[in-house]
Amino acid sequence: MKPWLEARAALAPHQPALTLNGITFTFATLAARARMLALRLRALGVREGDLVATLLPNGLPFVELVHAVPLCGAALLPLNVRLTSRELAFQLDDAKPALLVHAGGELAAAARAAANGSVRRVAAEPCDAALLAEIVPANPESANLRDAIDLEDTCAVLYTSGTTGAPKGAELRHASLLWSAIGSALHLGAVPGERWLACLPLFHVGGLSILTRSALTGSEVILHQHFAPDAVTHALAHERVSLVSLVAVMLERLLDVWGERPAPPTLRCVLLGGGPAPRPLIERANALGFPIVTTYGLTEAASQVATLPLHEVGRRTDIVGKPLLGTELRIADESGASLPPNTPGEILVRGPTLMRGYLRRPDETARALRDGWLHTGDVGTLDADGFLRVLDRRADLILSGGENVYPAEVEAILLAHPDVAEAAVVGLADPSFGQRVAAFIVPRGSAAATDAELERFCRARLAGYKIPRTFHRLAELPRNASGKVLRRALGERAELR
């Protein structure tokens, strides 16, 4: 298949592909820049089957690399810029990329510290994005760049966020991202002239997949270097944004800046992922007219798995959504047998978006992918109409006195209290019960319900074993770059006291 960006550039050369910092690049320009960059990568020794790592924030070099690397027959390894040097060194040593392209400043220092020894020597050193433009491109004749993409080739290796367990590199095929983009377009529609605001990190699949969708559907990406509520508010109000991808904490900060104005009429979809979102937040946004489309996605499935159908926007806030066309879901017990509707169990996913496996981890791959089904480790239910509810990450399941407690359920109750802005519930080691339930909350404004008041509030709404035994107050919850709460960090914090 023709590389997607080049196919779109052939179809619509002069249409806008990417806008950042007020500068717009057409599809033809972006495709030409990507091909020139691919020649530079060849000159740096990037070969078929190589990995090209990035330690880059959102920006033009990242976007160009996404499209250039496949032209070399190589795959992208986008590293999380928030990792410590030690974490980076682990991933580089695990993946062994041929080249590491990094930004300047602090990231340059982190890259140099991390890459020592584990990145195959190319050119001379790991390569700064700013210096890439100075590399003399390889001769186009001898560079032997690809004119077609094999859909079964690896497109990107993404280390899963690692809130649980050691990071593993999910190998996504070109077909994974292609089918994800097609499934998304068939689910959400693809309106001509669409603009998709990307303020999620591109090194996560939620951001990366926006670029694939742009090339495939012809939508324009409005790229922000990071999430800044004022900048996003301005873009929504003034730049004809039709879709935006957010996680819950971003939506909350955005609404605080947005105020009580009605949502912009051009905005037709706020794709809300990155973990379960509090219902009061969704309802607050819907009330202003923000079309909140919840989604459950996984790196291993190239982003969206189940997404709220558009015709349910504003009507259903109790479920996540339904599977994209081509994707299948089932809920299974520990033997892998399907469970009846409304019975909690592990969420299993099958379909063309699934990863090939975890890079060089045959055992972990075999545990995750069985008979074509991805065992997500997440817990949820399907109702009789096929709507998915996500109850929790299995690894976060709290086992207390022989009972299962799903943190999300307790958190939803706490968030319904008017004095609670954010809440996270974890299990702490307990000599009697195995684990006991602990709640971490961010109070809203200056109001502050007492422990006794919060306990009363929960007791009216939850079975006794689900009620937090302790309440801890924080100024903010620790989160990773994609906005997921780091429950393990919370647990460690409480236990160190």
Place this chain on the structure above:
Amino acid sequence: MKPWLEARAALAPHQPALTLNGITFTFATLAARARMLALRLRALGVREGDLVATLLPNGLPFVELVHAVPLCGAALLPLNVRLTSRELAFQLDDAKPALLVHAGGELAAAARAAANGSVRRVAAEPCDAALLAEIVPANPESANLRDAIDLEDTCAVLYTSGTTGAPKGAELRHASLLWSAIGSALHLGAVPGERWLACLPLFHVGGLSILTRSALTGSEVILHQHFAPDAVTHALAHERVSLVSLVAVMLERLLDVWGERPAPPTLRCVLLGGGPAPRPLIERANALGFPIVTTYGLTEAASQVATLPLHEVGRRTDIVGKPLLGTELRIADESGASLPPNTPGEILVRGPTLMRGYLRRPDETARALRDGWLHTGDVGTLDADGFLRVLDRRADLILSGGENVYPAEVEAILLAHPDVAEAAVVGLADPSFGQRVAAFIVPRGSAAATDAELERFCRARLAGYKIPRTFHRLAELPRNASGKVLRRALGERAELR
């Protein structure tokens, strides 16, 4: 893969799927009816690998059969209702379907006359659509209907229109129609809440593919039994139609009824296929605001191959368009070597929408499909920007005195004359020149340019060897059901004189 209609019904059960005669069917209703019909087909003896022929006009039974037949693991053979009994008998004998479902009245008589002996006996007789509802469905347990579709299975066998050569059954795979729908959605967009008016015959690929797109993108089909300018005008003006598929002669008749009103604001695409359209007609429609999207398609490629990009609507009327994403085009000489830009040659097509081949015609299949490229027999050019021009059907090429004459080129000149409403140019046998060029025209209104005037008009615009030697006036041009001019019939008519 889950059957498309059932996947859409799971996602959006209560959304409208089909409206005809003022009655709307939701996706859930349509999917349930299709599954019930599949059980009836099983009761009638339809087995895996069978063909189910239809002799039905546009209507609910046709739509249900399109979705029911794959659940039996069978393929659809939609027959053209305008064929004579003799032509029908040829196709039935060639394809040997297990079952023929026909309408009542004249079609019942035609079906009985044609099916005698060549349709495998099932139930008792070829089956009337009205009687199907009375068949007791097979037991769902033992019927063994499919829950998943194998994309490589044959979905439909469509006899190519046969304006040239003997009819051949093009075997389309499910993948052909899937990729056609995806390519169309990525090219034209897929707007939530979309309504596609289908007034083309569903037994041709241009109509059939509207049904596939509906299931895949969730658009609603507004189905008309046939093209009636008043009904189409009413639907466009009052029924929020966003897309409509037409052939040129339909567009002309529609505009005559529509008058000088501006085009309806809800209409975002008039997909104009079925052969080259006269530029003055396109310009007339564009001037009123009708968004004319020209397309070049083939039964063998599951409909659209190259289509005008939306951002070129109203700007380019001199070309057909660009290939859908996933589809490749090249222009070749007789050896199959690619020709430079703007050089006329045979149009070759490659991509996932191509047919498997012609049913039980290995020799003709091998001639048509070589190294994955479909040799269309059509003549065109690609310009440096990748725009396709279609010059003519190769079989219609007129060879006169050693020079090549492309009828479409001469017709375009004739149509530019204010007194000419329709024009068709053919080659007639000539003892001196091999062929001589003859023009058949439908005069506009009561005006009537003389032969001498028309010849002067052409001479000012065409090389001498391209100028028609004779002009014939007709009340209308003979066309097949999909609106293609029957050039052979014209030639025979002239030579019988």
